[in-house]
Amino acid sequence: MSRPDRTSVDDYTSHGPAPQGCPHREGRLVLSNEDMRDGPATLYHRMREQYGPVVPIDLDPQGTENGTPAWLVIGYSELLExxxxxxRFSRDSRHWRELREGRLPADWWLRPxxxxxxxxxxxxxxxHQPxxxxxxxxxxxxxxxxxxxxVTTYADQLIDRFCALGETEVIAEYARPLPLLVTARLFGLRSPGDQANLLDAIHRMLTGGKQAQRADHEITKVLQNLVEDRRLTPQDDLASRLIAAAPGQDDQAIREELWLLxxxxxxxxxxxxxxxxxxxxTDHGLRTGLNNGSHTLDAVLRATLWNAPxxxxVxxxxARRDTVLGGRQIQTGDMLVLGLGGANHDPILGTxxxxxxxxxxxxxxxxAGVHRCPAPGQILGELITSVAVERLWQRCPNMSLAEPGTPLSWGPSFVMRALTALPVVFDASEPGSRRAPDLSAFGGPEWSSPQSSDSPTEYPPRTSSNSPGPSTDSIPSGATSRRKDRPSRRSDRSSLWSSLIAWWRGQ
Ligand code: HEM
Structure with a gap:
């Protein structure tokens, strides 16, 4: 693809005003999530107009003494390049000048x-390839x-916690714990205690600050124990399969790959x-389309990957050496942030x-390229997401934003842009109702080599006790009638999360 109209940085007002409302430092944009208020299409359009496909940015909204320069690549073809x-471009961050020259404090918030x-x-x-x-x-x-x-079983357990209330906060109560529980279980962490410890540590790590490093050590320890155990006694789980698939890799390397997964x-x-x-x-067309059948769930998920990846x-x-990208002089050791969301809005893709x-x-x-998300990872992500969205949409009907006039809350950094909370309301229903999933209805993408050795008996009926798998029995008594003791959506996120972890532990 080519850009017919502008080819050099001189064609952009590179040191002109930042997009309206955005602060800048020495010609570099300091972006916060506030700047997204008008929507990504508008912000990226303004950025592109003023800076071109490769935008000089500062990674520190709070501001370190000299700032932390980087480039945000929002051009589709520049990103592919x-x-x-x-x-020209390495993925090994030890090339990054700011790190190499020790300019970042040990507790710098984006270091992890x-x-x-x-x-x-x-x-x-x-x-990389092996x-x-x-x-x-x-x-x-x-x-x-x-x-x-x-996914279905864990989703139902989580939904049972809040469906009678007619309101929930989707991130803390559902979207964060669900994939973690599924992934932990696929790894081979079976007991609710292990899973709760991992949830707890990951939550503390994501919260940041001093406790983040300690939490990271705890996660590492859980994974290390798992690898050592499966090295001695392989089982039918992802940890054991990874050990078998990577005969040359030691425990530390396997543990790091699990951490990545x-x-x-x-x-x-x-x-x-x-x-x-x-x-x-927020998109009326998508919502009504899904409800009246003119859009499939698959279409909604794909639209999300385009509009809100x-x-x-990333x-x-x-940069391994001095080079030119999108008309910009890039120097050896510069960092290029992969602006996947920005590139998805590149007008080069056509009207x-x-x-x-x-x-x-x-x-x-x-x-994109050799580090693109591996196909089985994409399939797994799509499978978890589609079942998760379908279960919640079915079991909590007529869902809408709890406070439609209030802007959604995003994390502090544009670079690590992520929703921090999504409070919604819906028609309340009794816990346990609308469960009965018809598994065949979920379909999902083809798995390229299904070699299940899981015996169906691994998942006994939900009435059975001592199940190694998730079952309603793992829900402590009282958890299904939580209207009184569950914190309301106005409680802070931490207490929502703590209540979830305590519940998972069986307290
Ligand atoms: C759910 C949606 C998912 C999205 C949107 C996604 C997105 C991405 C992206 C953007 C990258 C490239 C990062 C880079 O260029 O440095 C990536 C890499 C990767 N993803 Fe995913 N991912 C998803 C799910 C998964 C899942 C479920 C797994 C596995 C459990 C997975 C495993 C990986 C791995 C191992 C890499 C690194 C590949 C490499 O460096 O060669 N992803 N993913």
């Missing part, structure tokens, strides 16, 4: 997203019927679920974009 040219880890995401050729192949082999062996059962997988799935509900809540921006790629967002898969929500 970054993702496909390994000679960018500090190098020994896993596939940060690996370059020739180390590691990615092992992940693909392990992920391919997950049986989709098993996944559908897990947990974050890349469960994290992205959370925001695909959340953003799909946000799209349904789960990972709006940090990132790092027909709006009409094909529900049917066309050329969006960049799954990344």
């Amino acid at each position: 970054v993702c496909s040219d390994e000679d 997203h960018v500090a190098h880890r020994d896993n596939t995401r940060f690996a370059d050729t020739p180390y 590691r990615r192949d092992a992940l693909i082999r392990a992920l391919k062996s997950v049986d989709q019927t098993h996944v559908v059962r897990l 947990l974050h890349a997988g469960a994290g992205a799935t959370t925001y695909w679920i959340a953003n799909a509900f946000q799209q349904l809540a 789960p990972a709006e921006n 940090m990132g790629a790092f 027909a974009r709006a009409s094909y967002t529900t049917s066309n898969d050329s969006h960049l929500a799954f990344g």
